[in-house]
Amino acid sequence: MLLHYSWLSSYTIYGSDSEIGPITNVYFDTDHWAVRYFVVKTGVTFLAERVFISPASIVKIDHQNNVMRLSISSSEVDKAPAPEKEPLSRKYEKDMSTYYRMSPYWVGNGIWGAAALPQELLVEDLSDLRLEREHDHHQSHVYDAENVIGYKLATKNDTFGKIDDFLMDQSTFEIKYYMADTKKWLPGGKKILISPKWIEEISWEKAQFSIDVTREQLENAPEYLPELDLDDKRESDLWLHFGK
Numbered sequence: 001m002l003l004h005y006s007w008l009s010s011y012t013i014y015g016s017d018s019e020i021g022p023i024t025n026v027y028f029d030t031d032h033w034a035v036r037y038f039v040v041k042t043g044v045t046f047l048a049e050r051v052f053i054s055p056a057s058i059v060k061i062d063h064q065n066n067v068m069r070l071s072i073s074s075s076e077v078d079k080a081p082a083p084e085k086e087p088l089s090r091k092y093e094k095d096m097s098t099y100y101r102m103s104p105y106w107v108g109n110g111i112w113g114a115a116a117l118p119q120e121l122l123v124e125d126l127s128d129l130r131l132e133r134e135h136d137h138h139q140s141h142v143y144d145a146e147n148v149i150g151y152k153l154a155t156k157n158d159t160f161g162k163i164d165d166f167l168m169d170q171s172t173f174e175i176k177y178y179m180a181d182t183k184k185w186l187p188g189g190k191k192i193l194i195s196p197k198w199i200e201e202i203s204w205e206k207a208q209f210s211i212d213v214t215r216e217q218l219e220n221a222p223e224y225l226p227e228l229d230l231d232d233k234r235e236s237d238l239w240l241h242f243g244k
Contacts, residue, residue, distance in 0.1 A: 002167040002176060002230060003061075005145060011066045013040045013053060015074035023068070024050065027088065027142040028175060032111045033196040035173040036093075036142050038068075042077075051077050055173040056102050056118040071122075072100065088142050097121075111174055118173060152208040153180055153194065158215040159208065160185050161192070167230075178209070179224060190223040193230075193238060213242055 008023045025039040037052040053070065060069040070077075081095040097104050102121040108114035115121050151163045164181040168174060175196055183189025194211060201210040222238055224230075 001063075001170060003170045004165055004167055004179075004226070005149075006165045007066075008038075011068055013038065014067055014069050015072055015077060016070060017073045017075070020051070020053075020070075020074050020077055026145045027052070028145055029142050030196075030202065031106075031141055033175040034105075034111050035145075035168055035175065036105065040077075050083055051080060052083055052096065053077070054096070054100065054102060054118065054121075056105075056112075056121045057100065059119070061170055071119075076100075093142075111172055117171060150207070152206075153218070154203075154206075154208045154210040155213055155215045155218060160215045160218055163209070164191065167193070177230075180218070182218065191226070192218060192221040193224045195239075195244070198242070198244065217242055 005026065008026065011023045013020045013023060021040045021042045023038050024041050026035045027037040027039065028035050035055060037054060040051050040053055042049050042051055057070045057072050058068050059071045061067075062069065080099055081092060084092050093106075094104065096102075101123050103113060103115070103123060105113045105115075105118070105121060110116065112118050112121060145166070149163055149165070152159050153161045153163070161180040161182045162184070163178050165179040166175050167177045167179065169176055177193040177195055180192050180194055181189065182192060194209075194213075198211045198213060199209050200212050202208075203210070221241055222234070228234070
């Protein structure tokens with residue numbers, strides 16, 4: 001099952017002891033296209049503070065009740081390093097990793113560094129944390145997901161469609177597909193899926209993704225219907241259609 005970004009606003013995060021708050025956003029990176037943090041609103045006022053939660057702390061996702069449960073307590077979250085102004089710095093990420101006893105996800109070659117799943121980053125003893133190599137990048141590359149909703153798609157020969165949502169694997173939290181809405185470009189329009197692996201360039205100034213496909217391929221792409229599971233055959237048909 002793939003988890004839609006648009007669903008997350010209806011989910012609430014619970015610590016091991018009590019409720020923490022609703023999910024308001026996520027941050028992702030463009031190195032491995034994975035969700036690195038869930039942004040959670042704490043308190044009940046409009047000016048309530050936000051906290052950042054790593055998928056490494058998630059132990060269960062209850063879709064029936066729209067709840068995500070953590071291995072950490074709400075009191076631990078309250079004492080965590082305070083989020084800073086955007087963009088998030090690598091220093092803040094390091095402080096978060098140390099506080100929650102997580103090896104840095106950016107140390108290693110996989111989606112979660114040396115780990116296959118985010119929960120495998122957790123260690124009992126701080127001395128077991130994986131150390132950064134001297135040549136590791138010091139600049140964080142995480143981005144606010146809310147900001148890319150509405151981005152245009154630039155194909156090889158046209159600008160076509162806009163990002164409407166994205167779908168992530170609920171085990172690895174890798175972004176598997178962006179969902180594009182073509183209703184302004186096609187009569188009636190339809191939803192289509194684009195893999196991040198097809199993105200050649202992101203223009204933050206122009207608010208667009210440049211993708212390695214043509215307008216004609218998008219026009220004739222299989223329609224994505226959220227009510228139907230994206231099974232192996234549908235995925236295979238999608239990749240075959242785009243010649244990937």
